[in-house]
Amino acid sequence: MQIRTRMCVSLDGYVTTPDGWPVQVADPNWSPEAFGFVDFQKGLDAVLMGRTTFEPAISAERWPWPDLDNFVLGSHRPEGTPDHVVVDSDPERLLEQVRAANKGGDVHLVGGPRTVETYRRLGALDKLGLIVMPLLVGAGLQLTPALSTDAALRLEEQHVLPKGAVELVYTFG
Ligand SMILES: NC(=O)c1ccc[n+]([C@@H]2O[C@H](COP(=O)([O-])OP(=O)(O)OC[C@H]3O[C@@H](n4cnc5c(N)ncnc54)[C@H](OP(=O)(O)O)[C@@H]3O)[C@@H](O)[C@H]2O)c1
Structure with a gap:
């Protein structure tokens, strides 16, 4: 089992739009x-994420992670959370x-930056995967300062994607 991110980031370095949505929704070509x-989900057993990232899924038209176990790091169980979702406030106990x-x-460690x-x-994070989107959004949330700038990164793979x-x-160290 490897724990890996696959976070979308704009070309100007933001993981959210200015109003807090995952940055990929700003791309008219976006689709999973x-x-x-x-394809990525086919190799997964589970998704793991912070409560802030998880909450919009509760009211989504379609459950984003069918057939996968769902783990959420958060101090409370958001209203409407399906019974199969595990919520825990302690990162190590959740792990x-x-x-x-x-x-x-x-x-898949979905995000956001604080939980990553x-x-x-x-x-516990084996791979920091990023999808650099052909987008300039001007403002939003960045990986830093949540992610410490002392993380040493080593490029392991690169792929040009369609669109x-x-x-x-990246791996660490
Ligand atoms: N571009 C992308 O691919 C992508 C992917 C995912 C998310 N996002 C974006 O990321 C943003 C959210 O990121 P975020 O970093 O602010 O929030 P987050 O990591 O999604 O969730 C933060 C919450 O997780 C819990 N948590 C995190 N670290 C903890 C720790 N060490 N101990 C205990 N609890 C901990 C806390 O929950 P409690 O408050 O309940 O205690 C905290 O408030 C959203 O706007 C989302 O759209 C983007």
Whole structure:
């Protein structure tokens, strides 16, 4: 099992739009299929994310992670959270539950930056994957300052994706 991100980031370095949506929604060409997320999900057992990232999924038209275990780091269980979603306030205890449920597939650490940094600091993040989108959004949330700038990054993979995006995968150290 590997824990990996695949976060979308604009060419000017933002992971959200100015009003707080994941930055990919600003791309008129955006779809999970076109940017490789459907194929990526085939190798996964679970998704792991922070409560802020999770909450919009509760009212989404379509559940974004069918057939995957769902783990959420948060101090409370948001109203309307489906019963199968595991919510825990302690990052290490949640990680134990992720590991206990794992059947050999990878875990997608969806985000956001605070939760990515929490698991990076614990030494649990195997791969920092980024999808650089052909977008300039001007403002929004960046990976830093949530992510510590002392993280040493090593480029492991690069792929040119359709629709002008580029996938970069880094390991640490
Ligand atoms: N571009 C992309 O691919 C992408 C992907 C995912 C998310 N996003 C964006 O990222 C933004 C959210 O990012 P974010 O960093 O602000 O929030 P986040 O990581 O999604 O969630 C933060 C919450 O997770 C819990 N948490 C995080 N670290 C913790 C720790 N060490 N101990 C205990 N609890 C912890 C806390 O929940 P409680 O407050 O309940 O205690 C905290 O408020 C959203 O706007 C979303 O759109 C973008």
